[in-house]
Amino acid sequence: MSFQDGKLYRVTELTNTHPHWQGVQDAINRNRKSSSLPYIIEELYSVTWIKKPFPWSWTKEFKPNRRFFFHGTSRQSIQKILDEGFKTSYTRNGKMLGDGVYITYHSNKGKNYAPEDYIISTMIYAPRTYVVHPNQTINQNAINTLSKRYDAIEVRTGSIVGSWTMQNHEICVYNPKRVVPRFIIKLR
Numbered sequence: 042m043s044f045q046d047g048k049l050y051r052v053t054e055l056t057n058t059h060p061h062w063q064g065v066q067d068a069i070n071r072n073r074k075s076s077s078l079p080y081i082i083e084e085l086y087s088v089t090w091i092k093k094p095f096p097w098s099w100t101k102e103f104k105p106n107r108r109f110f111f112h113g114t115s116r117q118s119i120q121k122i123l124d125e126g127f128k129t130s131y132t133r134n135g136k137m138l139g140d141g142v143y144i145t146y147h148s149n150k151g152k153n154y155a156p157e158d159y160i161i162s163t164m165i166y167a168p169r170t171y172v173v174h175p176n177q178t179i180n181q182n183a184i185n186t187l188s189k190r191y192d193a194i195e196v197r198t199g200s201i202v203g204s205w206t207m208q209n210h211e212i213c214v215y216n217p218k219r220v221v222p223r224f225i226i227k228l229r
Contacts, residue, residue: 047124049092055085068109069148084227095218097166110144111151113160127217138213139188142220146210162224167192167214175199
C-alpha cells in the first residue's frame with residue numbers, strides 16, 4: 042500500500058537505484074554510533090510539492106540539501122500530515138519545549154516515535170532559532186518567553202533542559218507551516 046497523492050503534492054516511491062536513495066541512506070546513519078547496526082531503508086518515497094504549502098522561497102530560504110531532520114509517527118498520521126500539515130495540538134509525547142512540531146537531527150530518535158518504523162524527513166524554515174549548546178541550561182520560564190520571540194528552539198546533544206541532559210539533538214518549531222515533508226522513509 043503506497044501513500045496517496047494530494048491536491049498540493051505527489052508521492053513517488055523510489056527504488057534503491059534512484060539518485061536520492063544513497064543520500065537519504067547516508068543521512069539516516071550519520072549520527073549512529075559505530076557500534077550500532079546501520080538502519081536500512083526498506084521503502085523510500087519522495088514528496089514533491091505541486092503548489093508550495095508555505096510563503097517562503099524554496100531554494101533561497103529552505104536550503105533543501107543542507108540538512109535532514111526527522112519526525113517519527115504512524116503511517117496513518119503521515120498521510121494526514123501531507124494532507125493537512127503538521128498540527129501542534131496532536132503532540133502526544135510531551136511538550137518539553139512548548140507547543141510546536143518536534144523534529145530531530147538523529148534518525149534513531151525519530152524512529153523511537155515510529156510504531157510502524159516510518160519517519161518523515163523534513164525541511165524547516167526557522168531563521169530565528171534559539172540554540173541551546175552542549176552544557177548550557179534552559180528552564181521552563183526561559184522556554185515560555187523564547188517561544189514567543191523565536192521561530193524555534195533547538196537543543197543540542199548535551200544541553201540541559203530543566204534537569205534533563207539531552208541525549209539527542211532536537212528542535213521544536215512553533216509554526217507548523219515552517220516544517221515541510223520531503224521524504225517518507227520506512228526503516229528496518
